[in-house]
Amino acid sequence: MRVTQTLGAQSSIPAAREITTKPRRSDQVFRFIVTAGGMSSLVILGLIAFFLSLKGFSVLREEQWSFLTESRWEVLQDGEGKIESSTFGIGAMLVGTFIGAFIAIIVGVPIAVLSALYLTFYARGPVKKFLISVIDLMAAFPSLLFGFWAFIVFMASAEYWAKLINKYLGFIPLFDVPAPFFERSPFIAGLVLAVMIIPIVTAISREVFDQTPLDRIQAAYALGASKLAMIRAVVIPYGRGGIVGGAMLGLGRAMGETVAVYTVLNVVYQINWQILFGAGGNVASLILLKFGEAGPDEVDALMAAGLVLFLLTLTVNALSDVLINRFGKKGR
Amino acid sequence: MTQSAIPTPQTPWAVSPQQRIATGSLIALGAILAGIVVKTTGLSGKLGFAVSFFFFAALLIFIQQLRLRDLAAAKDSLLNSFALLGITLTLIPIASIVSTVVIRGYGGISFGIFTEDMTQASVNDPVDSGGLLHALLGTLIIVGVALIISFPIGLLTALYLTEIRGTLTRPIKFLVQAMSGVPSIVAGLFILSILIIPVTQEQTGLMASLALCILMIPTIARTAEEMLLLIPNELREAGVALGATQWRAVAGVVVPAARSGLVTAIILGVARVIGETAPLLLVSGGADALNLNPTSGAMGSLPFYIWKAFLTGGTQEAYARAWGGMLVLLVLIVSLFVLARYFSGRRVN
Numbered sequence: 001m002r003v004t005q006t007l008g009a010q011s012s013i014p015a016a017r018e019i020t021t022k023p024r025r026s027d028q029v030f031r032f033i034v035t036a037g038g039m040s041s042l043v044i045l046g047l048i049a050f051f052l053s054l055k056g057f058s059v060l061r062e063e064q065w066s067f068l069t070e071s072r073w074e075v076l077q078d079g080e081g082k083i084e085s086s087t088f089g090i091g092a093m094l095v096g097t098f099i100g101a102f103i104a105i106i107v108g109v110p111i112a113v114l115s116a117l118y119l120t121f122y123a124r125g126p127v128k129k130f131l132i133s134v135i136d137l138m139a140a141f142p143s144l145l146f147g148f149w150a151f152i153v154f155m156a157s158a159e160y161w162a163k164l165i166n167k168y169l170g171f172i173p174l175f176d177v178p179a180p181f182f183e184r185s186p187f188i189a190g191l192v193l194a195v196m197i198i199p200i201v202t203a204i205s206r207e208v209f210d211q212t213p214l215d216r217i218q219a220a221y222a223l224g225a226s227k228l229a230m231i232r233a234v235v236i237p238y239g240r241g242g243i244v245g246g247a248m249l250g251l252g253r254a255m256g257e258t259v260a261v262y263t264v265l266n267v268v269y270q271i272n273w274q275i276l277f278g279a280g281g282n283v284a285s286l287i288l289l290k291f292g293e294a295g296p297d298e299v300d301a302l303m304a305a306g307l308v309l310f311l312l313t314l315t316v317n318a319l320s321d322v323l324i325n326r327f328g329k330k331g332r
Numbered sequence: 333m334t335q336s337a338i339p340t341p342q343t344p345w346a347v348s349p350q351q352r353i354a355t356g357s358l359i360a361l362g363a364i365l366a367g368i369v370v371k372t373t374g375l376s377g378k379l380g381f382a383v384s385f386f387f388f389a390a391l392l393i394f395i396q397q398l399r400l401r402d403l404a405a406a407k408d409s410l411l412n413s414f415a416l417l418g419i420t421l422t423l424i425p426i427a428s429i430v431s432t433v434v435i436r437g438y439g440g441i442s443f444g445i446f447t448e449d450m451t452q453a454s455v456n457d458p459v460d461s462g463g464l465l466h467a468l469l470g471t472l473i474i475v476g477v478a479l480i481i482s483f484p485i486g487l488l489t490a491l492y493l494t495e496i497r498g499t500l501t502r503p504i505k506f507l508v509q510a511m512s513g514v515p516s517i518v519a520g521l522f523i524l525s526i527l528i529i530p531v532t533q534e535q536t537g538l539m540a541s542l543a544l545c546i547l548m549i550p551t552i553a554r555t556a557e558e559m560l561l562l563i564p565n566e567l568r569e570a571g572v573a574l575g576a577t578q579w580r581a582v583a584g585v586v587v588p589a590a591r592s593g594l595v596t597a598i599i600l601g602v603a604r605v606i607g608e609t610a611p612l613l614l615v616s617g618g619a620d621a622l623n624l625n626p627t628s629g630a631m632g633s634l635p636f637y638i639w640k641a642f643l644t645g646g647t648q649e650a651y652a653r654a655w656g657g658m659l660v661l662l663v664l665i666v667s668l669f670v671l672a673r674y675f676s677g678r679r680v681n
Binding site: 023024026027029030031033034035036037038039040041042044045047048051052054055110111112113114115117118119121122123131133134135136137138140141142143144145146148149152153154157160161195198199202226227228229231249252253255256257258259284287288291299302303306309310313314316317318321 | 377379404405407408410411412414415416417418419421422423425426428429432433436484485487488489491492493495496498500503504506507508509510511512513514515516517518519521522524525526529546549550553577578579580582600603604606607608609610613614635638639642654658661662665666669673
C-alpha cells in the first residue's frame with residue numbers, strides 16, 4: 001500500500017487488487033454453512049441407523065438370524081408380571097411385507113406405465129394438464145385416506161375378484177384357501193398398495209417418457225411407424241431403466257407402508273402363502289400393532305424390526321436410484 | 333362448378349363421420365355382448381360387466397382395424413385401448429376416494445366441530461357434541477414447527493446441490509433420495525429411540541414435529557433444487573460480474589428470483605406430512621384436550637383424531653366423525669395443492 005498521497009493534486013492510480021482464486025471470508029463462511037446443511041441428510045440417515053441399532057442390538061444379539069426367520073413374537077410372564085422368557089422373530093411379517101409389495105408391483109406397474117403412455121402420447125391440451133395435476137394430487141394423499149377408503153369401499157370389489165380367482169384358479173396352491181374367508185387378505189392389501197403406488201410410478205414413468213428425444217420419435221414416424229411401433233422401437237428402450245427404477249421406488253414405498261396395510265390386513269402370526277386367505281403380515285403394521293402394549297424389552301425388539309425395515313427400504317431405494325440414473329438415458 | 337386453380341386442403345387420413353359412427357356402434361355392440369355375458373355366465377355385477385365390456389370393445393375395434401387396414405394398425409388400436417384402460421383404472425380410485433370422503437364426510441361437518449374439543453365428548457356421541465378444534469390446531473402447530481426446522485435444512489441442501497456443486501453433490505443427491513424413502517413409522521421409531529426413551533420420557537407435539545421433519549426435508553430439498561435449477565445461469569453470472577461475492581449473489585439474486593418456487597417447495601412439503609399418521613401414533617401422545625404448547629404434554633392432531641374415531645368407535649356416529657375429519661384433511665391438502673400450482677405457475681420476473 002504505497003499510495004497514501006491521494007489527497008494531493010495529482011490523482012494517483014490505486015494499487016492493483018490482489019488477484020486470487022481464494023474465496024473471500026464471507027464466501028468461506030457461506031460455503032461452510034451450506035455444506036454443513038447439505039450434510040444433514042447424511043447425518044440424519046446415519047443417526048437413524050445408529051440409534052435403531054443401539055436400541056435393537058440386545059434383541060438382535062440374543063435372537064441372531066432367527067430374528068429374521070422365526071415367526072413367533074411372544075413374551076411369557078410369570079405370576080408377578082415379570083418377564084420369564086421372550087421370543088422375537090419377524091419371519092412371517094417379512095414374508096408378508098414381500099408378498100404385499102410384489103402384488104402391488106405386479107398389478108400397479110403395468111397400469112401405471114399404460115397411463116403414463118396415455119398421458120404422454122395420447123392426451124392433449126387442457127385434458128392432459130388436468131389429468132397430470134389430478135394424478136400428482138393423488139400421490140400426495142395420505143395413507144390414512146387410502147386405508148379407510150379401502151376398508152369401507154374397496155374391500156367389497158376386491159373380495160369379488162378374490163372369490164373369482166379362487167373359483168377358477170383355485171387348483172394353483174397360491175390361490176387356494178383353507179377356509180372361505182376372503183376379507184382382509186394379503187391380496188386385498190396388495191391391491192390397496194397398488195392403488196397407492198400407481199400415481200407415483202405414473203409420475204416417474206411420464207417424466208422418463210417426456211425425455212425421449214423428439215427427433216427419434218419423429219424419425220420413427222417418418223419411417224412409417226404406427227404409434228405402437230414407435231413406442232416399442234424408441235420410447236421403451238429409452239425409458240426402460242426409468243420404468244424399472246420407478247417400479248423399485250414404488251416397491252420401497254409399498255414395503256414401508258403402515259397405516260393403510262394395518263387398516264386393511266388381518267395381521268396374523270404365521271407365514272401365509274395363500275394370498276387370498278384373510279391372514280397376513282407386514283413389518284410396519286407389526287410395529288404399530290405391538291407398540292401400544294409393549295414393555296421396554298419388547299420396544300427394543302420393535303426397534304430391531306424398524307432397523308430391518310429401514311435397511312430394506314434403503315437398499316431398494318439405492319437400487320432404484322442407480323437404475324434411474326444409469327439406464328435412464330439410453331435408447332436406439 | 334369449374335375446378336378452381338387452388339385446391340382446398342384435403343385431410344384424407346382424418347376420421348370421417350361414417351367411421352365415427354362405425355366405431356361408436358362397435359362399442360355399443362361390445363356393451364350388448366358384455367350384457368349377454370353377464371346374464372349367462374358366472375361373471376356378475378358392475379365389475380364383471382366392465383371387464384367383459386372392455387374385452388369385447390377392444391376385440392371388435394381390433395377386428396375392424398384389421399379388416400379396414402392391416403395388422404399393424406390393428407395392434408396399434410389395441411395399444412390405444414389398453415392405454416385408455418390404464419388411465420381409467422388410475423382415475424377410478426381417485427374419483428371413488430374423493431366422492432366417498434365428500435359424501436360421507438358431509439354429515440360430520442358442522443360449525444360446532446371447529447369450536448370445541450373432545451374433552452366433554454366420546455367418539456360415539458352424536459356429531460353435534462365435541463369437535464376437532466384441538467386436532468386442527470394441533471396439526472397446524474406440529475406441521476408449523478416441523479416447517480420451521482425443515483425449511484432451512486432443505487434449502488441449504490438444495491443450495492449445496494445447485495450453487496456449490498462440490499464433490500459430494502452426487503452422494504448427497506442420492507442420500508436425499510434415500511431419505512425420501514424412509515418409511516414414516518421408522519421416523520417415529522427413530523425419535524422414540526433418540527429422544528423420548530432416553531431423554532424426555534414424554535410424548536409431545538415437538539417430538540411429532542421432529543419426526544415429521546425427517547419426512548419433510550427430502551421433499552423440500554428436492555423441490556427447492558428443481559426450482560433453483562430453473563433460475564437462468566445468466567442471473568448468477570450477472571451478479572458475480574457486478575462484483576458480488578457468491579454469498580451476495582445467492583442471497584440477493586438467486587434466492588429472491590426463486591421465491592415463488594421456494595413457496596411451492598414449502599407447500600408441497602407441508603402437503604406431504606399433513607396427513608402422516610404412523611409417526612404421530614408413536615410420538616405425539618394424541619390428547620383430546622386443546623393443548624397449544626408443543627413442548628409439554630400430549631398434543632392432538634387431525635390424523636390421530638380420525639384414527640381414534642375410526643378404530644375405537646364402531647358406531648355410525650364415530651364413523652361420521654372420522655369421515656368429517658377426513659373431509660377437513662382432504663380440503664386442507666387440496667387447497668395446499670392448488671396454492672402450489674398457483675405459485676409454481678408464476679414465471680420468474
